[in-house]
Each structure stands twice: as C-alpha cells, then as structure tokens.
Amino acid sequence: xxxxxxxxxxxxxKLPENYYNIQHDLPEPLxxxxxxxxxxxxxxEPLLRLFAKECVxxxxxxxxxxxxxxxxxxxxxxxxxxxxxxxATRLEARLGTPAKIFYKREDLNPxxxxxxxxxxxxxxYHRKEGTxxxxxxxxxGQWGTALALATAFFDIDLTVYMTRSSYNQKPYRRTLMExxxxxxxSSPSPRTNAGRKFLEKDPDHPGSLGxxxxxxxxxxxxxxxxxxxxxxxxxxxxxxxxxxxxxxxLQMEEFDAEPDYIVGCIGGGSNYAGLxxxxxxxxxxxxxxxxxxxxxxxxxxxxxxxxxxxxxADAGETTPLIKMHTVGHSYQCPPIHAGGLxxxxxxxxxxxLIDKGFMRxxxxxxxxxxxxxxxxxxxxxxxPAPESNHAVKAAIDIALECKRKNQPKTILFNLxxxxxxxxxxxxxxxxxxxxxxxxxxADLDRALQALPVVG
Amino acid sequence: xxxxxxxxxxxxxKLPENYYNIQHDLPEPLxxxxxxxxxxxxxxEPLLRLFAKECVxxxxxxxxxxxxxxxxxxxxxxxxxxxxxxxATRLEARLGTPAKIFYKREDLNPxxxxxxxxxxxxxxYHRKEGTxxxxxxxxxGQWGTALALATAFFDIDLTVYMTRSSYNQKPYRRTLMExxxxxxxSSPSPRTNAGRKFLEKDPDHPGSLGxxxxxxxxxxxxxxxxxxxxxxxxxxxxxxxxxxxxxxxLQMEEFDAEPDYIVGCIGGGSNYAGLxxxxxxxxxxxxxxxxxxxxxxxxxxxxxxxxxxxxxADAGETTPLIKMHTVGHSYQCPPIHAGGLxxxxxxxxxxxLIDKGFMRxxxxxxxxxxxxxxxxxxxxxxxPAPESNHAVKAAIDIALECKRKNQPKTILFNLxxxxxxxxxxxxxxxxxxxxxxxxxxADLDRALQALPVVG
Numbered sequence: 001x002x003x004x005x006x007x008x009x010x011x012x013x014k015l016p017e018n019y020y021n022i023q024h025d026l027p028e029p030l031x032x033x034x035x036x037x038x039x040x041x042x043x044x045e046p047l048l049r050l051f052a053k054e055c056v057x058x059x060x061x062x063x064x065x066x067x068x069x070x071x072x073x074x075x076x077x078x079x080x081x082x083x084x085x086x087x088a089t090r091l092e093a094r095l096g097t098p099a100k101i102f103y104k105r106e107d108l109n110p111x112x113x114x115x116x117x118x119x120x121x122x123x124x125y126h127r128k129e130g131t132x133x134x135x136x137x138x139x140x141g142q143w144g145t146a147l148a149l150a151t152a153f154f155d156i157d158l159t160v161y162m163t164r165s166s167y168n169q170k171p172y173r174r175t176l177m178e179x180x181x182x183x184x185x186s187s188p189s190p191r192t193n194a195g196r197k198f199l200e201k202d203p204d205h206p207g208s209l210g211x212x213x214x215x216x217x218x219x220x221x222x223x224x225x226x227x228x229x230x231x232x233x234x235x236x237x238x239x240x241x242x243x244x245x246x247x248x249x250l251q252m253e254e255f256d257a258e259p260d261y262i263v264g265c266i267g268g269g270s271n272y273a274g275l276x277x278x279x280x281x282x283x284x285x286x287x288x289x290x291x292x293x294x295x296x297x298x299x300x301x302x303x304x305x306x307x308x309x310x311x312x313a314d315a316g317e318t319t320p321l322i323k324m325h326t327v328g329h330s331y332q333c334p335p336i337h338a339g340g341l342x343x344x345x346x347x348x349x350x351x352x353l354i355d356k357g358f359m360r361x362x363x364x365x366x367x368x369x370x371x372x373x374x375x376x377x378x379x380x381x382x383x384p385a386p387e388s389n390h391a392v393k394a395a396i397d398i399a400l401e402c403k404r405k406n407q408p409k410t411i412l413f414n415l416x417x418x419x420x421x422x423x424x425x426x427x428x429x430x431x432x433x434x435x436x437x438x439x440x441x442a443d444l445d446r447a448l449q450a451l452p453v454v455g
Numbered sequence: 456x457x458x459x460x461x462x463x464x465x466x467x468x469k470l471p472e473n474y475y476n477i478q479h480d481l482p483e484p485l486x487x488x489x490x491x492x493x494x495x496x497x498x499x500e501p502l503l504r505l506f507a508k509e510c511v512x513x514x515x516x517x518x519x520x521x522x523x524x525x526x527x528x529x530x531x532x533x534x535x536x537x538x539x540x541x542x543a544t545r546l547e548a549r550l551g552t553p554a555k556i557f558y559k560r561e562d563l564n565p566x567x568x569x570x571x572x573x574x575x576x577x578x579x580y581h582r583k584e585g586t587x588x589x590x591x592x593x594x595x596g597q598w599g600t601a602l603a604l605a606t607a608f609f610d611i612d613l614t615v616y617m618t619r620s621s622y623n624q625k626p627y628r629r630t631l632m633e634x635x636x637x638x639x640x641s642s643p644s645p646r647t648n649a650g651r652k653f654l655e656k657d658p659d660h661p662g663s664l665g666x667x668x669x670x671x672x673x674x675x676x677x678x679x680x681x682x683x684x685x686x687x688x689x690x691x692x693x694x695x696x697x698x699x700x701x702x703x704x705l706q707m708e709e710f711d712a713e714p715d716y717i718v719g720c721i722g723g724g725s726n727y728a729g730l731x732x733x734x735x736x737x738x739x740x741x742x743x744x745x746x747x748x749x750x751x752x753x754x755x756x757x758x759x760x761x762x763x764x765x766x767x768a769d770a771g772e773t774t775p776l777i778k779m780h781t782v783g784h785s786y787q788c789p790p791i792h793a794g795g796l797x798x799x800x801x802x803x804x805x806x807x808l809i810d811k812g813f814m815r816x817x818x819x820x821x822x823x824x825x826x827x828x829x830x831x832x833x834x835x836x837x838x839p840a841p842e843s844n845h846a847v848k849a850a851i852d853i854a855l856e857c858k859r860k861n862q863p864k865t866i867l868f869n870l871x872x873x874x875x876x877x878x879x880x881x882x883x884x885x886x887x888x889x890x891x892x893x894x895x896x897a898d899l900d901r902a903l904q905a906l907p908v909v910g
Contacts (some may be wrong), residue, residue, distance in 0.1 A: 003525070006467075006529070006532050006533055007467070007532065007533075009464060009466065010468075011464065012461075012462070012464075070458070074458055077461050078461055078463065078541070078545070078835070078836060079836055080539075084535075086533070089534070090608075096589060108535075108563060109836075110832075110836040110837045110838060110873075112875070149836055151831045152836075153545075153836070154756055171882070172875075172878035172879075172882075173880075175881050175882040175885070176838065176875070176878060176881075178830065178881075178882075178885055179829060179832050179833075179838055179878075179881050179885070180833060181833055213534075239665075257763070335758075375632060377565075377607075377634050377635065378634075378635060378636055380608045381533060381534055381564075381565040381604055381607075381608070382565045383565060383631065383634055387467070417563075419876045420567070420627075420631075421875060423627035423630040423631060423634075424627075424630075426630055426631075426633075427626070427627075427630040427633075427635050429631055430630070430634070450745040
C-alpha cells in the first residue's frame with residue numbers, strides 16, 4: 001500500500017510469553033516496605049494473608065522474566081490482546097508538527113482500560129491457590145470493572161468498595177461491575193470499622209481511594225477464604241502490565257521507528273510503567289537515550305510537588321509504608337474527573353526512576369487535558385478517558401515543541417482507557433463548567449508534616 | 456498453539472476493496488419506491504435533493520461490486536477495520552452445546568456499533584460532491600454518533616434530530632455526538648413544521664424515529680447546501696455494510712469452518728444485511744444451504760406480525776413509499792431499551808428475501824434478550840448493546856436446539872454494538888424492572904389499516 005501505515009496489529013503468536021520485571025534492572029534495590037506498627041522493614045510473609053502467594057513472590061523478585069501462565073494468555077487473547085498500536089496522522093496534521101505520534105490502544109477490551117492485564121493474572125493466581133472470594137477497592141471504577149470481569153472468568157466471588165463520590169457520580173461503572181457478577185458497596189461503608197470511623201466524622205463523607213483500600217483490606221482479614229487484590233502501585237501489578245510495552249516494542253519495529261519520547265499518565269503508575277518499562281530496560285542498560293515523561297494532575301501533584309519518602313498506602317494507616325513520591329495520605333484529593341489519578345502516592349519503582357533522573361514528570365489542569373481529549377477525539381476518533389487525556393496533553397505539548405524546533409521526533413504514548421463511561425467530564429468541558437484545582441502550598445505542607453518520620 | 460483458536464484477525468491488506476451489492480443477485484428486481492403524492496413509481500432524480508449523488512446511483516445499481524474509495528478504506532483502517540471474528544468457547548461450554556458459536560466484533564470502533572461503515576462512506580461522498588452540511592435523525596443515538604464521527608473526519612457540519620425519549624434518557628450519546636462537533640436537537644423540535652405539528656398535539660411528545668426522519672428531511676430541503684443521510688433500510692446503506700460479511704467469510708475460512716446458521720438483529724436491517732448478504736449471495740446462487748435467522752423485538756414485530764406492503768419510511772408521510780414488512784408508520788413503538796430496533800419497517804431487500812423464504816425471522820421480549828446479554832457478558836466478557844442481544848438470544852436458542860439434537864452445527868452472529876452507553880438497560884434488568892411489551896392484535900390492525908392502498 002502506498003498510504004502511510006496507520007497501525008500495527010500483532011498476530012496471536014506475538015503475545016508476550018513472559019512478564020518483564022523492572023526490579024532486575026533498577027540501579028539499586030527498592031527500599032523495603034515498613035511495618036506500620038514498628039516502622040521497621042517487614043518480611044513478605046504477612047502479605048500472604050492479603051495477596052496471592054505468587055504475587056507476593058513476584059513483589060520481591062529480581063528475576064528479569066516471569067512466565068505468563070497459559071490460562072492467562074488465553075484470557076488476554078479473548079479480551080483483545082495483542083492490542084493495536086496506531087499512528088495519529090490526523091492529529092499530527094492538525095498540529096502541523098513534523099513529529100510522529102503513536103499511541104497504544106489499551107482501551108479496546110470490555111473493561112475499557114489497561115486494568116485487565118493485572119486483574120486477569122491476579123484472579124488466575126488466586127483461583128489456582130484456592131481463593132473463593134476477593135475484596136478490593138475502586139475509585140473511578142476501572143479497576144473494579146476489570147477485576148469483576150476477571151473474577152467472572154475464574155469463578156471467584158468479588159466485593160468492591162467504591163469511593164462514594166464515584167459510586168454516586170458514575171452509576172454505570174457500578175452497573176458494569178454488577179453485570180459481571182460483583183457486589184459493590186459505597187465507601188466509606190458501615191460494613192467495616194474503617195468505614196464506620198469515617199462515617200462517624202462525616203455521614204456524607206465523599207470517600208477516597210485510601211479509605212476504600214482500608215475497607216477492602218479489613219474485609220479481607222476479617223473473612224474466611226477472602227483475599228485482596230490491588231490494581232496499581234505494587235511491583236507485581238506493574239510487572240503484569242509489561243505486556244503493553246513488550247507488544248509496543250515489536251509494533252514500533254513494524255513501523256520501523258524508535259520512540260524518542262515515551263509518555264503516559266500516572267495515578268498509581270501501572271499503565272505508564274506497563275508501556276515504559278520494557279523501553280526503560282534499554283535505557284538502564286545504556287542502550288537508549290529515549291526521554292520518559294509521566295503526566296499527572298495539578299490537583300494531585302505527587303511527583304511534581306510532593307516529597308520522596310515513606311508513607312502509608314492507605315488513608316486508614318493500616319497498610320505497610322512504602323517509599324514513594326507522595327502528597328501525604330491525609331491529603332484530600334480534589335474531585336477531578338480523572339478519578340483514577342486521585343491517589344496520594346505513586347509506584348515505588350517509578351518514584352526511584354524519577355528521583356534518579358531516568359524519568360521526568362509534568363502536571364496539567366483538568367481543563368487543559370480535556371481540551372486535549374476533544375482535539376484527539378475529533379482528529380483520531382477515539383474518545384480517551386480523562387486519565388488518559390493527561391498523556392494526550394503531554395504528547396501534544398511535546399509535538400508542538402518539535403514543531404517550534406522543527407524536529408521530526410517520534411512520540412509514543414499510552415491510551416490507557418476510553419472515556420465512554422466518563423462522558424460527564426466531556427459534557428462539563430463543553431459547557432465550560434470544569435473547575436481547575438491547584439492545592440495551596442500550606443495544604444501540601446500540612447499533609448506531608450503529618451507523615452511519620454522514618455529513622 | 457495447541458489451544459482452541461479463539462479469534463481470526465485480518466491484516467490491513469485483507470480489508471475489502473469493493474462493496475457487495477445484493478441487488479445483483481436478488482431473485483427479482485425490487486419493487487420501485489412510490490411518490491408520496493401520486494403513489495406512482497418515482498424516478499431516482501428527486502432523491503438527489505436529499506442524498507449524495509453516488510448514493511442515489513448505488514441505490515438503484517445492480518452492479519455486483521462497487522469499489523470502496525481509498526479515503527474511505529483509510530478511515531475504516533483508522534477506526535479498527537478489519538474487525539476481529541471470535542469464537543465464543545466460554546459461552547459454548549456454559550450452554551453445554553456441541554455447536555460452535557462465532558461472533559463478529561462490530562462493537563470495536565469509537566462509535567461502538569456497525570454504523571460507521573456507512574456513515575464514513577456517505578460523509579466521504581458528500582464531501583467529494585461539495586456538501587457543507589448534513590441533517591439526520593437518530594433514535595438511540597448509534598447512527599447519530601457514527602455520522603458525527605464521520606463528518607468530523609470529512610469536515611462537514613452536522614445537525615442531528617434525536618428522538619426526545621432517547622435525548623432525555625441517554626444524555627451521554629448526545630454528549631458523544633457533541634464531542635465530535637455535531638449539533639443535537641430533541642425531536643419533535645420547534646425548528647421544523649413537522650416537529651411543531653407533533654408538539655402542538657402533545658407538548659411532551661416522546662418522539663419517534665419516523666418523526667425525527669420527517670424533521671431531518673425538512674431541515675435538508677429548507678436549507679441551502681444541506682443534504683440528508685440515512686443510517687439503515689436503503690440499498691446503498693446495506694451495500695456499505697457488506698464489508699462485515701466479506702471479512703467474516705475470510706475469517707470463517709481461517710477457522711476452517713462454514714456457518715450453518717447466520718444470525719443478526721434487525722431494526723432497519725443494515726447490520727444483519729452487512730453480515731448476511733455476502734453469505735446469502737452463495738445461497739441465491741444455489742451454492743449454500745445455510746439458514747438465515749433475523750431477530751426482532753416482540754414489541755416491534757415488523758416481519759413476524761406485520762404485513763409485506765407499501766408504507767411510508769417516516770411518520771410524517773413525506774418520504775417515498777417502499778415495499779417492506781411493516782407494522783404501519785403510525786404504530787407507536789413501545790419504549791424498549793433496544794432503541795435501534797424501534798422502527799416500523801425493514802429494508803426492502805431483506806423483506807423480499809424473507810417473503811420468498813430465503814430468510815426467516817424470530818421475535819423476543821426484552822427480558823429474554825437482556826438475560827442472554829448477561830450470560831454473554833459473564834462468559835465472553837463483552838457487554839452487548841440491547842439491540843445486539845436479540846442476535847445473542849437467537850444464537851443461544853439455536854445452540855440449545857443443537858444440544859437437544861446433538862448436532863455440532865456452526866453458528867455465526869453479528870455483535871453489532873456494545874452496551875456501554877446502554878447500561879441503564881442492564882441496571883433495570885438486574886433490578887427486575889424491565890417491562891415486556893407485546894402489541895395487541897387490534898393495535899397492529901389499526902396501524903396497518905391506516906396505510907394507503909396501492910393499486
């Protein structure tokens with residue numbers, strides 16, 4: 001064909017056979033998680049009460065590759081992996097940039113985001129280890145949807161604690177989880193001590209991801225044969241997402257191109273790590289000079305205005321502490337539409353890479369990112385999730401910089417999810433009703449000063 | 456791989472180069488459209504005021520193949536064609552059937568249904584012929600969404616008249632059209648004589664597809680450089696959809712299988728024709744004994760309880776009359792969730808094939824089809840549109856019949872769209888709130904008796 005190549009589609013036999021584990025290539029070992037009581041390094045054993053054994057082993061593994069079980073690969077195939085990688089020629093033309101823009105389609109599965117990549121794996125490991133019921137939390141609902149789909153596939157019961165603001169604002173995410181057979185509660189809920197504590201303070205508490213985590217963990221440890229699953233932040237979760245970047249590497253080769261910039265949005269960090277780490281591997285080995293750009297909301301500026309230090313993963317202070325960029329677990333994340341980015345911390349491996357200068361991060365307001373989303377929808381046709389629009393915006397900014405400098409660079413970003421269940425965000429944008437949030441320095445200081453001091 | 460093959464994915468170069476036109480193979484020419492004033496056969500010329508010239512020529516063409524313009528093929532590629540064809544092994548196992556069930560994924564484009572196949576073509580022809588603005592109608596919103604996407608691609612202004620019940624019940628479909636840049640009005644609207652007429656009778660009129668057609672046609676003929684586009688029923692629309700079945704034929708060969716049953720849902724008939732006609736071609740030539748099963752709602756039983764005769768295409772009696780199975784253009788379609796199937800008539804070519812026994816049709820209640828949709832979602836992961844669930848239900852019934860008779864037959868159906876913007880239907884189903892509608896014989900008789908008698 002003489003036309004410009006628009007997409008690269010891999011055949012089934014190109015589906016990755018292994019997960020790539022960044023811990024093999026990090027410049028130094030990750031700081032250990034700390035016990036929330038003693039603030040001393042904790043062994044992995046207590047995590048076995050929560051997570052699948054296989055996931056706990058992956059959490060501390062430094063093996064480069066971890067085989068993907070055949071049942072997981074079959075489910076990936078059924079749900080649309082390998083996913084296409086496309087070139088945004090209409091967006092390029094509209095911007096008038098000499099840059100080439102590529103995007104990986106993680107929106108094209110029934111759950112509508114990258115989350116099934118780890119949900120399928122976690123559900124499979126749990127099924128294999130005999131777990132009959134799982135508890136989890138969800139913010140905007142992408143993770144809960146993905147795990148509901150995965151537990152339907154592997155015949156496990158699922159209870160989801162969904163932050164109340166999303167539970168009320170996004171009833172159809174809840175319906176989607178129920179379609180897959182999950183039971184969904186508004187969080188804070190009266191079902192747990194953690195939930196009751198926050199409800200006592202404020203019966204109309206809007207909830208937060210940190211609170212919902214506390215509830216799901218408590219549900220897990222207080223019920224028989226119930227385990228817990230987390231959708232981001234942890235090493236094993238990011239490892240499962242590496243299928244994205246492994247496929248993308250093959251696909252960029254099909255385009256006969258190499259990315260100069262690798263871009264993604266970060267909430268906990270898993271979708272961006274999924275795309276970026278198989279490329280970062282080359283950079284850590286001195287074989288690539290690609291730039292890595294992580295995009296976060298100005299309203300929750302963990303890596304751009306937070307601190308790199310130990311913090312709890314949850315609001316209830318029940319989980320181990322991990323070293324990460326954080327705005328503090330007591331920080332009140334503003335109600336931006338990109339609910340998946342409303343998390344105080346970020347993945348430890350990513351934070352180390354940012355801290356050591358292998359990655360940089362940028363922050364945008366929600367009006368900026370929704371403008372970018374509208375432009376993307378009108379040129380490329382796909383309506384991205386508000387979360388993903390942070391990546392779209394960062395890619396557009398780089399492309400415009402390439403235009404100013406007349407540099408024909410290659411940009412690759414992760415389209416981590418579609419916006420079909422987030423059209424309220426677009427409706428608000430079109431009606432000029434979107435509010436931008438930017439925390440005052442004093443608020444950030446207060447949340448950070450509340451953190452425990454680790455010796 | 457030793458696993459059962461789950462899907463067939465075609466490479467870009469397998470995207471069809473021609474549309475297949477069933478008129479080349481019909482057992483006899485289609486009865487001509489009639490002038491609404493004289494009730495005499497009308498020439499195609501007056502249609503040029505409404506439609507793209509190329510579409511009018513295709514409407515009466517008996518050429519077997521019509522080349523697909525390169526610009527249209529490029530847009531198809533960008534939007535995900537060729538689409539995958541998958542095997543529903545998890546559904547088969549759950550049913551315990553020896554039958555193999557295959558489904559074509561027409562849900563995997565940004566508009567979420569098969570409608571872009573013709574929207575892209577029509578928008579391209581209009582752009583080529585200099586049209587600057589289009590007017591159209593939409594019921595549930597799939598067609599309006601697809602045309603909004605297509606007109607964004609080809610830089611044409613678009614005004615959509617959306618039936619009021621959907622406009623209010625499905626605000627996010629409206630938002631999606633607006634994201635793509637379309638202007639959307641609730642129908643009946645005060646913008647047209649047709650709309651005002653119905654509003655005078657009832658200021659809270661819920662609207663209907665027939666009324667919205669009247670409004671869009673009136674908008675077209677009363678504005679300069681404005682044309683009209685229709686999303687189903689007409690020959691050229693069905694012809695554009697033939698890309699579905701052409702791809703499916705190649706994909707069934709990849710599975711080394713031939714369908715014994717070819718199944719789809721019918722509203723106007725275009726998605727089912729798109730899948731079925733390239734296979735029907737073989738049957739009309741005596742080379743296939745496949746059974747063709749069209750599935751419609753019991754609430755709008757055009758082919759199962761209607762009459763095969765001339766009727767208006769719209770409620771306002773402004774369009775030409777066409778010979779089709781109809782429940783009468785004054786029939787009040789009940790407010791089922793499958794809004795895309797709320798149309799009194801069906802495509803003339805399909806009605807001829809049903810009338811002559813080449814196809815048969817079945818009808819289902821909305822509770823039956825939503826149960827089928829839940830089963831499909833929980834086994835295969837994909838949440839189908841309520842319209843598509845009519846096809847899912849028919850396929851399941853055939854598979855269960857195969858189980859009773861122990862026949863390892865092969866069933867192929869069209870998954871014409873996803874249900875992510877129809878989750879209210881699932882919510883109502885899960886809450887046991889869905890009402891089934893079945894018109895009384897007297898109501899059907901009344902609507903049919905109101906039709907003009909054609910000599």
